[in-house]
Amino acid sequence: xxxxxxxxxxxxxxxxxxKAQHIIPVEDGYKYIATEDxxxxxxxYVYVKxxxxxxxxxxxxxxxxxxxxxxxxxxxxxxxxxxxxxEDILLMRYKITDTNGxxxxxxxxxxxxxxxxxxxxxxxxxxxYVFSYIGKNNKCGQNGWVFxxxxxxNNDKLQLFLQVEGETYPSCxxxxxxxxxxxxxxxxxxx
Amino acid sequence: xxxxxxxxxxxxxxxxxxxxxxxxxxxxxxxxxxxxxLKDAEDYRADYINMMxxxxxxxxxxxxxxxxxxxYKLHKPLFSSTIKVQKKSLTPNGKxxxx
Numbered sequence: 001x002x003x004x005x006x007x008x009x010x011x012x013x014x015x016x017x018x019k020a021q022h023i024i025p026v027e028d029g030y031k032y033i034a035t036e037d038x039x040x041x042x043x044x045y046v047y048v049k050x051x052x053x054x055x056x057x058x059x060x061x062x063x064x065x066x067x068x069x070x071x072x073x074x075x076x077x078x079x080x081x082x083x084x085x086x087e088d089i090l091l092m093r094y095k096i097t098d099t100n101g102x103x104x105x106x107x108x109x110x111x112x113x114x115x116x117x118x119x120x121x122x123x124x125x126x127x128x129y130v131f132s133y134i135g136k137n138n139k140c141g142q143n144g145w146v147f148x149x150x151x152x153x154n155n156d157k158l159q160l161f162l163q164v165e166g167e168t169y170p171s172c173x174x175x176x177x178x179x180x181x182x183x184x185x186x187x188x189x190x191x
Numbered sequence: 192x193x194x195x196x197x198x199x200x201x202x203x204x205x206x207x208x209x210x211x212x213x214x215x216x217x218x219x220x221x222x223x224x225x226x227x228x229l230k231d232a233e234d235y236r237a238d239y240i241n242m243m244x245x246x247x248x249x250x251x252x253x254x255x256x257x258x259x260x261x262x263y264k265l266h267k268p269l270f271s272s273t274i275k276v277q278k279k280s281l282t283p284n285g286k287x288x289x290x
Contacts, residue, residue: 040245167236169232
């Protein structure tokens with residue numbers, strides 16, 4: 001009898017204290033992005049979760065050279081939760097130098113909440129990961145989406161390119177900015 | 192909001208957008224002195240992209256979350272001159288409410 005009362009109490013407490021959680025596998029992200037209902041729909045609490053462990057293969061430091069620029073990207077995985085939408089996400093930082101080693105841009109030490117750390121992404125239909133990109137000269141068009149795809153036998157290579165959105169804002173008075181990220185696919189190697 | 196803050200006649204300040212999912216009008220009915228700490232438009236980009244993942248109407252209402260801004264959806268059936276206006280807002284638990 002005591003066991004029954006305990007079980008009923010546990011069930012009642014759980015029902016009262018927990019919001020119903022709706023789980024969306026992270027690999028289905030592309031089905032929800034830019035739709036009318038988005039991830040939330042009519043749900044109270046949604047978790048976009050890496051149930052099938054797709055994200056760890058992106059994590060690490062990736063390096064490559066393209067058009068006389070040295071590129072270094074670091075990708076980390078984290079979980080965010082604003083009380084309504086919980087997400088397993090990737091963050092991407094980067095450092096770009098020229099052939100003399102002069103730094104063109106470096107976001108490696110910025111905190112997670114910096115707009116210049118790439119985030120707000122989703123997994124695309126092909127299993128790649130797409131990051132929202134906001135450059136330091138965002139107001140003059142350094143913005144868009146960075147597409148990434150891991151490949152190779154040991155998942156040790158990464159392809160990446162920037163799809164420029166190029167939105168310029170009224171505060172831009174210097175003309176359209178030059179893009180510093182590669183706008184064609186480049187190949188990077190894991191370090 | 193910058194236009195609303197500068198305006199001498201707030202009743203004339205509104206913005207309408209015609210979208211594939213309907214026509215929407217934004218209107219500011221609050222107090223101009225409450226409009227503070229406005230950022231440049233480009234500084235809202237990250238928040239906007241983040242919020243819109245929640246859905247277009249819900250995300251936009253979350254993004255607005257400024258007292259005094261009201262969002263209306265206008266429905267005008269084809270071949271009809273009657274326009275139905277719905278006020279859209281967020282309930283305390285974050286759902287989109289129509290009035």
